[in-house]
Amino acid sequence: MVAGTRVLRLATNIFKTRNKFSIVEDVIEAYRSTLSNQKEKLTAMAKERINRGLKSELAQKIRVAKGYYTLEMAPPNINELQKLKDDLGLAIKFVKSGCFKHLTVKQAWLILMVCLEIGLWFFLGETIGKMHIVGYKV
Numbered sequence: 001m002v003a004g005t006r007v008l009r010l011a012t013n014i015f016k017t018r019n020k021f022s023i024v025e026d027v028i029e030a031y032r033s034t035l036s037n038q039k040e041k042l043t044a045m046a047k048e049r050i051n052r053g054l055k056s057e058l059a060q061k062i063r064v065a066k067g068y069y070t071l072e073m074a075p076p077n078i079n080e081l082q083k084l085k086d087d088l089g090l091a092i093k094f095v096k097s098g099c100f101k102h103l104t105v106k107q108a109w110l111i112l113m114v115c116l117e118i119g120l121w122f123f124l125g126e127t128i129g130k131m132h133i134v135g136y137k138v
Helices: 002-054 057-072 078-097 105-130
Strands: none
Protein backbone atom coordinates (compact mmCIF):
# COMPACT_ATOMS: atom_id res chain seq x y z
CA MET A 1 0.00 0.00 0.00
CA VAL A 2 2.82 2.40 0.84
CA ALA A 3 4.54 1.66 -2.45
CA GLY A 4 1.27 2.24 -4.32
CA THR A 5 0.85 5.59 -2.57
CA ARG A 6 4.36 6.63 -3.50
CA VAL A 7 3.73 5.71 -7.12
CA LEU A 8 0.47 7.64 -7.06
CA ARG A 9 2.22 10.69 -5.58
CA LEU A 10 4.98 10.43 -8.17
CA ALA A 11 2.41 10.21 -10.97
CA THR A 12 0.52 13.24 -9.68
CA ASN A 13 3.76 15.21 -9.32
CA ILE A 14 4.74 14.33 -12.88
CA PHE A 15 1.30 15.36 -14.09
CA LYS A 16 1.52 18.68 -12.19
CA THR A 17 4.95 19.48 -13.55
CA ARG A 18 3.80 18.67 -17.08
CA ASN A 19 0.81 20.95 -16.54
CA LYS A 20 3.11 23.70 -15.26
CA PHE A 21 5.34 23.40 -18.31
CA SER A 22 2.39 23.30 -20.66
CA ILE A 23 1.06 26.51 -19.09
CA VAL A 24 4.46 28.15 -19.66
CA GLU A 25 4.47 26.90 -23.24
CA ASP A 26 0.96 28.29 -23.75
CA VAL A 27 2.06 31.68 -22.43
CA ILE A 28 5.07 31.65 -24.69
CA GLU A 29 2.90 30.81 -27.70
CA ALA A 30 0.48 33.60 -26.79
CA TYR A 31 3.24 36.20 -26.62
CA ARG A 32 5.21 34.85 -29.58
CA SER A 33 2.99 36.66 -32.11
CA THR A 34 3.26 39.90 -30.13
CA LEU A 35 7.03 39.56 -29.93
CA SER A 36 7.35 38.94 -33.66
CA ASN A 37 5.34 42.10 -34.40
CA GLN A 38 7.60 44.10 -32.08
CA LYS A 39 10.64 42.50 -33.65
CA GLU A 40 9.47 43.59 -37.11
CA LYS A 41 8.87 47.13 -35.86
CA LEU A 42 12.30 47.25 -34.23
CA THR A 43 14.08 45.98 -37.35
CA ALA A 44 12.21 48.50 -39.52
CA MET A 45 13.15 51.32 -37.16
CA ALA A 46 16.79 50.15 -37.05
CA LYS A 47 16.96 50.00 -40.87
CA GLU A 48 15.50 53.50 -41.11
CA ARG A 49 18.06 54.89 -38.67
CA ILE A 50 20.91 53.11 -40.43
CA ASN A 51 19.82 54.54 -43.79
CA ARG A 52 19.53 58.01 -42.26
CA GLY A 53 23.01 57.62 -40.78
CA LEU A 54 24.48 56.46 -44.09
CA LYS A 55 23.08 59.52 -45.86
CA SER A 56 24.37 61.99 -43.26
CA GLU A 57 27.10 64.51 -43.98
CA LEU A 58 29.45 62.89 -41.49
CA ALA A 59 29.10 59.50 -43.17
CA GLN A 60 29.90 61.05 -46.55
CA LYS A 61 33.01 62.74 -45.12
CA ILE A 62 34.11 59.45 -43.58
CA ARG A 63 33.69 57.70 -46.94
CA VAL A 64 35.83 60.35 -48.66
CA ALA A 65 38.47 60.15 -45.92
CA LYS A 66 38.50 56.36 -46.20
CA GLY A 67 39.08 56.65 -49.94
CA TYR A 68 42.05 58.95 -49.41
CA TYR A 69 43.35 56.79 -46.58
CA THR A 70 43.26 53.60 -48.63
CA LEU A 71 44.90 55.35 -51.57
CA GLU A 72 47.63 57.17 -49.65
CA MET A 73 48.41 54.58 -46.99
CA ALA A 74 48.58 51.56 -49.28
CA PRO A 75 52.01 49.93 -49.48
CA PRO A 76 53.93 50.57 -52.69
CA ASN A 77 53.49 48.12 -55.52
CA ILE A 78 56.24 46.68 -57.71
CA ASN A 79 55.87 49.35 -60.42
CA GLU A 80 56.33 52.15 -57.89
CA LEU A 81 59.39 50.46 -56.42
CA GLN A 82 60.90 50.16 -59.91
CA LYS A 83 60.22 53.86 -60.53
CA LEU A 84 61.89 54.72 -57.21
CA LYS A 85 64.94 52.67 -58.20
CA ASP A 86 65.14 54.51 -61.54
CA ASP A 87 64.79 57.93 -59.85
CA LEU A 88 67.55 57.11 -57.36
CA GLY A 89 69.77 56.06 -60.28
CA LEU A 90 69.11 59.42 -61.96
CA ALA A 91 69.96 61.31 -58.74
CA ILE A 92 73.24 59.40 -58.36
CA LYS A 93 74.12 60.05 -62.00
CA PHE A 94 73.25 63.76 -61.51
CA VAL A 95 75.66 64.09 -58.58
CA LYS A 96 78.45 62.01 -60.16
CA SER A 97 78.39 63.95 -63.44
CA GLY A 98 78.59 67.34 -61.70
CA CYS A 99 75.48 68.72 -63.38
CA PHE A 100 74.42 70.33 -60.12
CA LYS A 101 77.02 73.05 -60.81
CA HIS A 102 74.90 74.29 -63.71
CA LEU A 103 71.68 74.76 -61.74
CA THR A 104 70.05 78.17 -61.58
CA VAL A 105 69.41 79.77 -58.21
CA LYS A 106 65.68 79.13 -58.60
CA GLN A 107 66.23 75.41 -59.30
CA ALA A 108 68.70 75.04 -56.41
CA TRP A 109 66.29 76.85 -54.06
CA LEU A 110 63.46 74.53 -55.13
CA ILE A 111 65.57 71.40 -54.53
CA LEU A 112 66.63 72.75 -51.13
CA MET A 113 63.01 73.45 -50.14
CA VAL A 114 61.88 69.96 -51.16
CA CYS A 115 64.69 68.36 -49.14
CA LEU A 116 63.87 70.60 -46.17
CA GLU A 117 60.19 69.64 -46.38
CA ILE A 118 61.01 65.93 -46.36
CA GLY A 119 63.37 66.38 -43.42
CA LEU A 120 60.77 68.32 -41.47
CA TRP A 121 58.20 65.58 -42.10
CA PHE A 122 60.55 63.25 -40.24
CA PHE A 123 61.10 65.59 -37.29
CA LEU A 124 57.42 66.50 -37.06
CA GLY A 125 56.52 62.81 -37.10
CA GLU A 126 58.97 62.18 -34.27
CA THR A 127 57.47 65.04 -32.27
CA ILE A 128 53.95 63.71 -32.80
CA GLY A 129 55.09 60.17 -31.98
CA LYS A 130 56.65 61.05 -28.65
CA MET A 131 53.81 63.52 -27.86
CA HIS A 132 56.24 66.09 -26.51
CA ILE A 133 58.40 68.77 -28.13
CA VAL A 134 61.57 68.15 -26.09
CA GLY A 135 62.53 64.67 -24.99
CA TYR A 136 60.34 61.69 -24.31
CA LYS A 137 57.77 61.43 -21.54
CA VAL A 138 58.97 59.11 -18.83
